[in-house]
Ligand SMILES: *[C@@H]1O[C@H](CO)[C@@H](O)[C@H](O)[C@H]1NC(C)=O
Ligand SMILES: *[C@@H]1O[C@H](CO)[C@@H](O)[C@H](O)[C@H]1NC(C)=O
Ligand SMILES: *[C@@H]1O[C@H](CO)[C@@H](O)[C@H](O)[C@H]1NC(C)=O
Ligand SMILES: *[C@@H]1O[C@H](CO)[C@@H](O)[C@H](O)[C@H]1NC(C)=O
Ligand SMILES: *[C@@H]1O[C@H](CO)[C@@H](O)[C@H](O)[C@H]1NC(C)=O
């Protein structure tokens with residue numbers, strides 16, 4: 001056990017799109033002296049919204065990437081599954097359609113010569129609004145970039161025919177018409193510090209989650225597990241070219257490092273064009289920035 005650390009993490013990630021979900025991170029049998037940086041904080045509790053609750057027992061072994069058949073409950077399979085979730089959101093997400101991982105059934109991982117590592121997964125994904133669930137097979141390829149370069153976004157293929165076919169056109173059109181000529185909207189914090197979202201604001205939370213999936217998909221690697229924590233601020237800008245336009249400040253939670261990362265996102269949305277990210281900027285970490293509720 002000298003150069004090998006074993007970290008058992010009991011992580012609750014949300015599966016229900018409920019609002020008051022607690023993520024618990026506990027670790028024991030941690031050899032802090034060997035790899036202090038690789039060890040998450042002990043017994044930290046963070047509120048994470050809009051996610052499923054599930055227990056994952058995790059075993060991290062230094063420098064050993066999971067290969068072959070994967071334990072569906074361990075991080076490597078869960079991380080790859082979460083990438084599929086973000087991918088689906090970028091393709092089919094809307095103010096009335098937001099996807100999440102409901103469970104991982106099976107999977108395997110293998111090295112692909114020179115290019116990276118490929119995960120094949122059988123997972124169930126859910127649209128958290130309609131609660132429709134589907135078993136999907138998916139493939140995620142994490143590309144191995146050049147050392148100095150920013151890694152390329154993972155490449156994803158997924159077959160989720162039922163989820164992609166969920167029809168929310170009527171609600172989307174109504175939302176679009178309501179806000180097309182009405183830009184008075186300005187709000188901070190979805191959910192608020194009580195974990196509450198006004199019913200009328202839910203579509204803006206969903207939209208922020210979908211837009212954040214573009215960032216999270218792009219930023220994901222084999223070593224990350226991103227989830228949306230909070231919309232810190234949403235401002236509707238003037239509609240341009242028949243596209244609603246929004247300025248969002250979002251807080252993303254990277255569960256492996258337990259980092260909360262702030263992004264500023266400018267994007268447009270319409271029923272026909274979906275979400276288009278126009279500008280994205282990672283905001284510097286600052287202590288004055290507001291924390292998500294109950295994260296201390
Ligand atoms: C997915 O499930 C099918 C049918 O049960 C099985 O044949 C296949 O090997 C599974 N794939 C993975 C990657 O586990
Ligand atoms: C999804 O797959 C799992 C495991 O293979 C199975 O237990 C479950 O019944 C399936 N669900 C549906 C809706 O097909
Ligand atoms: C503008 O939006 C606000 C907030 O949603 C809403 O209460 C109001 O009815 C809207 N006004 C019009 C003219 O649609
Ligand atoms: C979340 O918690 C707040 C206060 O603790 C409560 O008022 C609210 O109803 C809860 N929301 C849900 C969806 O449980
Ligand atoms: C992915 O992120 C990089 C670095 O932040 C950025 O330059 C690039 O435009 C992003 N790509 C997409 C598709 O968002």
Ligand SMILES: *[C@@H]1O[C@H](CO)[C@@H](O)[C@H](O)[C@H]1NC(C)=O
Nearest residue numbers: 187188232233234235247249
């Ligand atoms: C929300 O964002 C707008 C536009 O970026 C900014 O003017 C406003 O100060 C922000 N509000 C809060 C509470 O951060």
